Amino acid sequence: MEIKKVLDESQQYIMETYKRFPVIFIKGRGMRLWSVEGKEYLDFLAGVAVNVLGHCHPKVVVAIQKQAQRLIHISNFYHNEYQIKLAKQLVKNSFVGKVFFSNSGAEANEAAIKLLRRHCNQQGSGERYEIITALNSFHGRTMACISATGQARFQQGFEPLLPGFRHVPFNDMEELKKATTDKTAAVMLEPIQGEGGVKVPSEGYFKEVREHCDKNGLILILDEVQTGIGRTGKLFAYEHFDIEPDIMTLAKGLGGGFPIGATIARDEIAKAFEPGSHASTFGGNPLACATALAVLETVTEDGIILSECQRMGTILKNSLLGLKEQFPNIIVDVRGMGLLLGMELTRECSQVVQACFERGILINCTAQNTLRFCPPMVVKEEDIERLISVLHEILTRLS
Numbered sequence: 001m002e003i004k005k006v007l008d009e010s011q012q013y014i015m016e017t018y019k020r021f022p023v024i025f026i027k028g029r030g031m032r033l034w035s036v037e038g039k040e041y042l043d044f045l046a047g048v049a050v051n052v053l054g055h056c057h058p059k060v061v062v063a064i065q066k067q068a069q070r071l072i073h074i075s076n077f078y079h080n081e082y083q084i085k086l087a088k089q090l091v092k093n094s095f096v097g098k099v100f101f102s103n104s105g106a107e108a109n110e111a112a113i114k115l116l117r118r119h120c121n122q123q124g125s126g127e128r129y130e131i132i133t134a135l136n137s138f139h140g141r142t143m144a145c146i147s148a149t150g151q152a153r154f155q156q157g158f159e160p161l162l163p164g165f166r167h168v169p170f171n172d173m174e175e176l177k178k179a180t181t182d183k184t185a186a187v188m189l190e191p192i193q194g195e196g197g198v199k200v201p202s203e204g205y206f207k208e209v210r211e212h213c214d215k216n217g218l219i220l221i222l223d224e225v226q227t228g229i230g231r232t233g234k235l236f237a238y239e240h241f242d243i244e245p246d247i248m249t250l251a252k253g254l255g256g257g258f259p260i261g262a263t264i265a266r267d268e269i270a271k272a273f274e275p276g277s278h279a280s281t282f283g284g285n286p287l288a289c290a291t292a293l294a295v296l297e298t299v300t301e302d303g304i305i306l307s308e309c310q311r312m313g314t315i316l317k318n319s320l321l322g323l324k325e326q327f328p329n330i331i332v333d334v335r336g337m338g339l340l341l342g343m344e345l346t347r348e349c350s351q352v353v354q355a356c357f358e359r360g361i362l363i364n365c366t367a368q369n370t371l372r373f374c375p376p377m378v379v380k381e382e383d384i385e386r387l388i389s390v391l392h393e394i395l396t397r398l399s
């Protein structure tokens with residue numbers, strides 16, 4: 001394969017929504033990816049927090065193979081056993097409610113927003129519809145989701161936005177209280193702001209948010225698209241905060257690389273959807289659900305994967321903190337939970353990402369100045385050592 005020709009054709013035929021690295025990947029296994037030229041890479045990005053079990057995990061591969069031979073897609077006019085089984089497992093592992101399946105994080109959030117609107121319109125006179133979300137948040141790229149997102153750079157050029165969203169600083173209870181009016185219907189937050197630079201709330205924040213919602217009759221929507229399915233060391237990040245949401249959205253890690261989204265809502269909210277009110281052609285099809293079920297069962301079956309996520313997360317975090325001590329002029333902060341970690345630099349970080357790429361390490365840069373590390377939960381200590389030694393070399397050169 002002639003790389004240059006392929007890259008030229010990419011430019012000719014693919015819309016330029018991404019600035020891509022000049023590499024073509026053809027194979028993956030666990031933490032590793034191989035390019036068409038045979039170069040090996042260690043994947044600390046995992047398809048942006050998607051491949052929770054690594055590339056081509058045997059249980060995921062077998063689930064896809066088996067189901068692809070039996071039944072790939074049917075309409076939601078009919079039942080499929082895997083959709084029901086997956087919904088049951090999700091509810092059993094989270095909170096009592098019902099599930100709507102879709103194909104992505106944006107769609108899962110879109111469903112949550114539409115469900116909330118319908119619930120509010122049925123409950124009252126339509127006066128309460130506003131959703132408070134956080135500044136610096138990220139909720140996806142549909143029109144409703146960019147309107148919910150609290151970052152101008154995702155909204156610019158797409159105005160007019162959907163009305164009904166109000167943004168407050170993340171992790172600031174006073175501002176949240178001040179923004180709450182008789183129009184407020186819900187609060188929608190990420191447990192950790194992933195795209196916003198891996199921003200972790202202070203202890204007690206979500207407990208206070210929950211109390212505030214209860215006191216004012218607000219629905220709490222948690223966007224666990226990035227934090228869910230074990231990434232933070234618990235199956236869902238809200239478990240760290242000793243609360244439960246009323247609606248939760250999932251996607252990224254749920255299918256282990258196969259596209260699927262899910263919106264889970266308490267029964268009294270879920271009933272706002274009735275036949276015809278919302279739908280998705282592909283949502284919850286047998287192949288997607290059989291795959292996600294295999295992922296969920298593997299992540300939850302004996303607790304080993306989650307405890308490894310915590311253990312490796314601690315090792316990685318401590319190693320990054322070690323770098324911070326050595327390079328105090330470049331590294332400002334190390335934060336995150338489990339295997340969703342960020343390292344904030346005093347400067348723009350794409351240069352470091354590029355240097356890592358050249359040395360066969362995949363990471364990315366969020367919020368311009370924060371390196372994000374979200375490897376598969378099957379990451380090994382020696383992979384972390386390799387990452388740290390490469391970062392050490394790059395930072396030494398920079399300082």
Ligand SMILES: *Cc1c(COP(=O)(O)O)cnc(C)c1O
Pocket residue numbers: 103104105106107109138139140141190194195223224225226251252
């Ligand atoms: C990635 C992400 C989304 C959007 O998911 P897509 O599958 O890209 O639509 C929404 N919310 C959060 C918190 C995310 O990290």
